[in-house]
Amino acid sequence: MSVPTGIAAAMKINFVMPPIASISGGPLAILEYANRFLEAGHVVSITTYPDTNWSGDNPYPWFKFKGELHYKRLRGLQLGPEQGLDLSKIDRSDLQRLSDAISITLGPSALRELVLSSSANVPNKMALSTVVDEALNWLYTMEVMPDCDINIATFWSTAFPVYFSGKGKPVFFMQHLEEVFYPIQNDLLLNKILARSAYSLPLFKIANSSWLRDQIKLRYGQNVPFSTNAIEIGDFNPRPKTSETDGVIRLVTYARPEDWKGFADAVAAVSQARSRLGGKLQWNVFGYKHPVLTEQNAYAPYVYHPKLSFAALADLYATSDIALCPSWYESFPLPPLEAMASGTATITTGAGTEDYAFDGDNAWVVGSRDTTAMADAICRLATDPSLRSKLATNGRKTAERYTWSRAASEREALLLDIHEGRIAYNPNQGISAGLADVNGIAFERAPLDITDHREGLYWNHGALFLFKDGVRHHVTEGDLIPLLIERGYGYVDVSDLDAIRIPAGRPICTPSDIH
Missing domain, CATH: 3.40.50.2000 (Glycogen Phosphorylase B;)
Structure with missing residues (x-):
């Protein structure tokens, strides 16, 4: 290796x-x-x-x-009707014993059914089932x-x-x-x-x-x-635009049905843009089908491209003239950067694209949910080939760095x-709770008259503690002492009274707890 x-x-x-x-x-x-x-x-x-x-x-x-x-x-260790067990009728005193046995022998689905069925008098358990589902997954994952x-x-x-x-x-x-x-x-x-x-x-x-x-x-x-x-920059490359042969401006958008992905805003923006541009705009959509705003919606119909391969997606990006990315907020979303890498002028919202999308230089950046600004951008880019070219060229240069x-x-x-x-x-x-005392010191930290103590290890009533960041951490394992000393923590004097007044922090039980 x-x-x-x-x-x-x-x-x-x-x-x-x-x-x-x-x-x-x-x-x-x-x-x-x-x-x-x-x-x-x-x-x-x-x-x-x-x-x-x-x-x-x-x-x-x-x-x-x-x-x-x-x-x-x-898989296969499921508790179902074939076991003939009506979990809703189990005596609560048997729940712990049965839960242990079921979790070992029949898996998390059976234990989930046991827990939820034991509360048969609760009419709506859907929300609380989240806790049960996740806790079981966490336990088996840690195992x-x-x-x-x-x-x-x-x-x-x-x-x-x-x-x-x-x-x-x-x-x-x-x-x-x-x-x-x-x-x-x-x-x-x-x-x-x-x-x-x-x-x-x-x-x-x-x-x-x-x-x-x-x-x-x-x-x-x-x-x-x-x-x-x-991104895999080699997967996306500029190529001739289809509009160069037929004069039809093509817009491409990634769709998902979640509200915050902004697809409904894109529909509203395209509807506005088409009212100004007439029939010169073709809209292509890929991704997940929207349950309401389908390709034949009454506001802004589009051509839907389901289950695109990487090659087909790259071709759709590159042959389109404009990409519209309407999310309300993202954290480094890929579609705008992929469009830029494909040599396509990109309209994107600003929240989460700040690291690579710069308005007027390599992209057209609009406010989240501002459909009028999106429509304005579509119309301007559709009618200004020099601006499209500028954004496309600079966008590609930016994408090559990622x-x-x-x-x-x-x-x-x-x-x-x-x-x-x-x-x-x-x-x-x-x-932290965000609460402070009269000196502005967080309640989770030692008071002002103790904070002049040098950070380090101290003994108190037979237990070893690390005083660090204004709290005391109980060191539960003696094997960790050499590692703490190696990290530069020496021994300091802390009185019994000060030791009591220092708020308790997380214990140090493993090397991973030493920061």
């Missing part, structure tokens, strides 16, 4: 990732990092949910991961999780097993502010709250855009680093900083 240049030893890196049935930009980026870290000489694995959460032989059938895959094999140096959460639901497993330094590769995925509806409200809570966990966070970095600073008070994702070799190298360097303790922010900051 080769060792990466400048790195003394390869890291053991584990990604924790839910199974994903179809290709999507965020999971694609995670799997690309995993393969590239492996090729760089690190030991890389992926841990995913039990096989009862996905079908077939591969939780990622659209991607060839080259490393080791860990998951609990439970098969390998020992590692770096343990990487890739979605809010994986942050919990990564942190509570105690294996490796817990890292969160944040792909979005994920609570935006869930509207404020009863059946999704717990998902929204759990997603928000995941960002409060004391994990080492890495954002994928400056927009997401700024959101974490605003909401959780942490100055986390960011490094952007990339290679996977660069992205993987930057992300690898951040992981090495975390691994070796060179990190400039406090991962505990996100769980």
